[in-house]
Amino acid sequence: MRAFVLATAAAAIALGAATTPAQAGATLDAVKARGEVVCGVNTSLYGFSYPDDKGVWRGLDVDTCRAVAAALFGNAQKARFVPLSAQARFTALQSGEIDMLPRNTTWTLTRDTANGLNFAPTTYYDGQGFLVAKKLGVKSAKELSGATVCVQTGTTTELNLADYFRANKLDLKPVTIEKYEEVTAAYLAGRCDALTSDISQLASIRANDTPNPADHVILPEVISKEPLAPAVRHGDDQWYDIVVWSIFATMQGEEFGLTSANVDQALNSSDPNIKRFLGVTPGLGAALGVDEKWAYNIIKQVGNYGEIFDRNVGKDSKLQMARGLNAEWTKGGLMYSPPFR
Template structure:
C-alpha cells in the first residue's frame, strides 16, 4: 500500500509539474503583451525587414498568426533576427518564444537540441546556383568546383554527402554569416552557391546584382522540411503553435480566405462550425478564444494566401506550389482534424 501511495503521489507531482510547465510560455507571453519570435536576419520571401524596418515573409507571417491566435492582433509580436548559429541557443535560453526561421526539422534537433517542431510550413530541398556564364546545366558537372556554403547548417553536411556519393571532389568555402556567404559568391570567390532552393530563389531575387545572370540547377539533393519550433517541455504552447499552422492549411482546404471568411460563419457544416468557433470547444481546448482560428485567417490569411503573398509566382521569387500544394491537389499540405 505504501509503495502504491508513493507511486500515486509521484505521478500527481509529475502531472502537476507538467500542467505548470504547460502554462508557462503562454502566461509569460500574455504578461509581456507580445510574442518574441526568432526569424532570419534577411532572407527575402521568408524573413526580411524592408527599408522602414517592417518585417515581411512567410516565416514572419506565422509569427503574426500566433500573435493573432493569442491577442487577436498581428502586431503583438517582436522579431529577433538570428543567424544559423544563434537560433538554437536563442530558443533554448528563452530569448525567443518561437523560432520561425527556415529551420529544417531533423531527428537530432528534435531530440538532443530539445526542439518540438510544428507542422511544416514549407517543404524544401537543397540545390545549387551558378553563374549562367559558366554554361553548367547539371550538378553532376560540378566536379572540382569551389562551393560557397554556410557553416552550422544541414546544408554543409548534405553538400559533403552529395559529392562523396557521386564520386566528385569540391573545394568548400565555409562562412558563418549568410550575408557573407552570398557576398562571397557574387564577388566570384566560388563557382557555386548551395542552400535550400527557396533560399537560392530569395537570394537571386533580392541580392543578385542581375538576377538573370544566375541559374538554379535542376537537382534537389535533400529533404528540407522547414517548420516553426518551440522548446521541449511546454505542451500547451506547442499545441497553440501547431494548431495555428494547421488552421491556415485547413482554411484553404475549406475554401475559406481572409476575404470570404464571414460568408462561412452561418455554414451548416459541423466541421466548419467547430473550426470557426460557432460550435464551441476548440478554443477552450487550447486555452484561447473560441474565434482564434477565425481571427488568424481574417487577419493573416489561409496557407495559400500566405504562400502567394510572400514567395508565389507573382513575387520576385516566383516559386510554384509543388509539394506545398494541398494534399487534395497533389501536394503534402494536410491538416489534422479540428474535432
C-alpha cells in the same frame, strides 16, 4: 559568530536554489504576461523573413509567427521579431530568448532530440540545390568536382553538401561563412563557383541580390529533403499545441476555401465543420486554451496558407515559386491538416 550565521545563510541559499527547477511549462504564461510572441527569424531572407522599406517584418515565416499571435491575442501585430544567424538560432531558443523559431529551419532527427526542440508542422517543403553563374556552362551538379562552393555554416546544407560530394566521389572546396549576407556577397564577388542552399533561398538570392538574375541558374539536382518547420523548446506541451494548431488552422482554412476576404460571410455558414472551426459553435478554443475566435482571427488577419504562400513566395511575389509539394493534399501537395473537431 556573525560570520558563521552568514556562511550558513549563504550555503542555504545556494543549496536551496539549486533544488528549485528553473522553470516548468512556463512559456505560455510568459508569453501571456508579456502580451506578445517573440519569434526568432532569419536576418534578411526575401520571401521568408525580411523587414520591408517601412521596417515592417514580412515573409512566410513572419506570417507563421503572426498566426500564433492572432490565435493567442486576437491581434496578429502582437509579435516581435529577433533576427538570428543560423548558428545563434538554437541557443536563442534553448535559452528562452525567443518563444518560437520560425526561421526556415530543417526538421531533422538530431535537432528534434539532442538539441531539445519540438517541431511544429512543416510550413515549406524545400530541397537543397546549387546556384551557379550561367557563363560557367555547368549543366549538372555532378560536374562540380573541384568547384569551390560557398555555404552558410551551422546549416544542414553544410552537411548535405559534404555528403553529396562524398557519395558522388567529387572533390569539394567549401568556403563556410557565418552570415547569410556575407555568403551571398562572397558568391557574387566570384569567390566561389557555386552557392548551395535551399532552393527557395537560392531563388530569393537570384531574384533579389544578383545584378542580373538571368546570369545565374539553379542546377536541376535537388540533393536533399528540407522540410522547413517552426520549432519550440521541449517540455512545454500546451504552448507547442497552440503553435501546431495555429499552423494547421491556416491549412484547414485553405481547404475550407476560407480567405481573409470571405471569412466574415462564412460566420453565417450552415456547415457544422466551418461553424466549429470559426468558433461559432464553441469548444475548440476552450480545448486549446485560447479564445474561441482564434481560427477566425488567424484567417481574418493573416490569411489561409495559400494566401500566405502566394503573397510571400508564390505568384504574387518576386520569387514566383510554384506550389509543388506545398500545395494542398487535395491538389497533389503535402499540406494536410488533421480534422478540427
